[in-house]
Amino acid sequence: xxxxxxxxxxxxxxxxxxxxxxxxxxxxxxxxxxxxxxxxxxxxxxxxxxxxxxxxxxxxxxxxxxxxxxxxxxxxxxxxxxxxxxxxxxxxxxxxxxxxxxxxxxxxxxxxxxxxxxxxxxxxxxxxxxxxxxxxxxxxxxxxxxxxxxxxxxxxxxxxxxxxxxxxxxxxxxxxxxxxxxxxxxx
Amino acid sequence: xxxxxxxxxxxxxxxxxxxxxxxxxxxxxxxxxxxxxxxxxxxxxxxxxxxxxxxxxxxxxxxxxxxxxxxxxxxxxxxxxxxxxxxxxxxxxxxxxxxxxxxxxxxxxxxxxxxxxxxxxxxxxxxxxxxxxxxxxxxxxxxxxxxxxxxxxxxxxxxxxxxxx
Ligand SMILES: Cc1ncc(C[n+]2csc(CCOP(=O)(O)OP(=O)(O)O)c2C)c(N)n1
Ligand SMILES: [Mg+2]
Numbered sequence: 001x002x003x004x005x006x007x008x009x010x011x012x013x014x015x016x017x018x019x020x021x022x023x024x025x026x027x028x029x030x031x032x033x034x035x036x037x038x039x040x041x042x043x044x045x046x047x048x049x050x051x052x053x054x055x056x057x058x059x060x061x062x063x064x065x066x067x068x069x070x071x072x073x074x075x076x077x078x079x080x081x082x083x084x085x086x087x088x089x090x091x092x093x094x095x096x097x098x099x100x101x102x103x104x105x106x107x108x109x110x111x112x113x114x115x116x117x118x119x120x121x122x123x124x125x126x127x128x129x130x131x132x133x134x135x136x137x138x139x140x141x142x143x144x145x146x147x148x149x150x151x152x153x154x155x156x157x158x159x160x161x162x163x164x165x166x167x168x169x170x171x172x173x174x175x176x177x178x179x180x181x182x183x184x185x186x187x
Numbered sequence: 188x189x190x191x192x193x194x195x196x197x198x199x200x201x202x203x204x205x206x207x208x209x210x211x212x213x214x215x216x217x218x219x220x221x222x223x224x225x226x227x228x229x230x231x232x233x234x235x236x237x238x239x240x241x242x243x244x245x246x247x248x249x250x251x252x253x254x255x256x257x258x259x260x261x262x263x264x265x266x267x268x269x270x271x272x273x274x275x276x277x278x279x280x281x282x283x284x285x286x287x288x289x290x291x292x293x294x295x296x297x298x299x300x301x302x303x304x305x306x307x308x309x310x311x312x313x314x315x316x317x318x319x320x321x322x323x324x325x326x327x328x329x330x331x332x333x334x335x336x337x338x339x340x341x342x343x344x345x346x347x348x349x350x351x352x
Contacts, residue, residue, distance in 0.1 A: 020244070040247070042271075043270065043274065044266065044269075044270025044271060044274060045236070045240065045266060045267050045270050045271045047237075047240075048236065048237070048239075048240030048243075048267065048271065050240075051232075051237045051238075051239075051240025051241045051243075051244065052240045052241070052243050052244040052247075052271075053244060054241055054244060055205070055240065055241040055242060055243060055244020055245040055246075055247070055248065055252070056245070056247050056248040057244070057248070058205065058228060058230070058241075058244075058245060058250075059204075059205065059244065059245040059246075059247075059248025059249055059250035060248040060249055060250075076234070076236075076240075078233030078234045078237050079233075079237055079240075081233060082230065082231075082232055082233060082237065082241070086230050171274045171275045171276075172275060172276050174275070175247060175275040175276070175277070178247060179247050179249070182247065182248060182249065183249060186249065
């Protein structure tokens, strides 16, 4: 399974939860498969999906799922100790680890070589770190949601991409409807 | 009231409830006060762009936030300021120690000092420069301005503002 297939299999689990989605193809795929106000698409700032998601989780009560990539976590490694030491039980970090910088043409990352993101997250002090294979992603994410514990999921999948259109929506619109949806849910 | 107390009181007045920090010798006192303030969630970050990501998330979650950092970090935050904070129109007060200005004992700090204002100007970040202790009176209006216009705003603070190094 490649990332787009993993995301597709997760749609019923994302359901109406708020999702912060990584830059590039993951956001474009999620957008194409079913755009909604509960999705926050990153159009820039590779690496900050986990930081943005943590900020949202710390500021309010609704569950937040950050969809991240192995390359993006590698570029913002500092995020893992911050997450470990600022526990938000409404936060789930879902790292789709395809072992490559998928959005730029599947150049290999170190996560697909000797470096284990699961081991790094654990070493950083994260308490609920789960590694799963692509096929088990829906069950693993559902279990994390049901546990009401901050969880880091490292979902291993194959590299590879499908053709998807870019997101042309205005960033302020993306942000505003996401905020309003959160506000309504917290009211 | 010490300037550190005044700064924290202004943050509280403007309903800032999350502050992320990366230390500087000059900022030690204010970081300590932020940490001790019960109405503020203090979340140290490991790199300033990471901190700005957390602030962006907090804003979307309905909480006002701020970052406390050193001017040497301006370079590593340019992309985040432009493609996250500005692109999505989010407010972000940045309380920045301005190292490498008059009285600086460390030569290396002067190297980023000469680029600091030019970089901020290049990306259209409103920039205020506090020289003397009494300039802390401006913070109230600067915070009001930041949350009015939904922009990142830089508050550069000299060594003389903090009463030396
Ligand atoms: C600072 C910066 N450097 C490089 C890029 C180009 N870039 C965009 S997405 C991406 C790959 C991200 O890889 P990963 O997080 O593993 O996600 P994947 O696309 O594999 O799902 C890269 C390198 C960028 N957007 N910003
Ligand atoms: Mg990848």
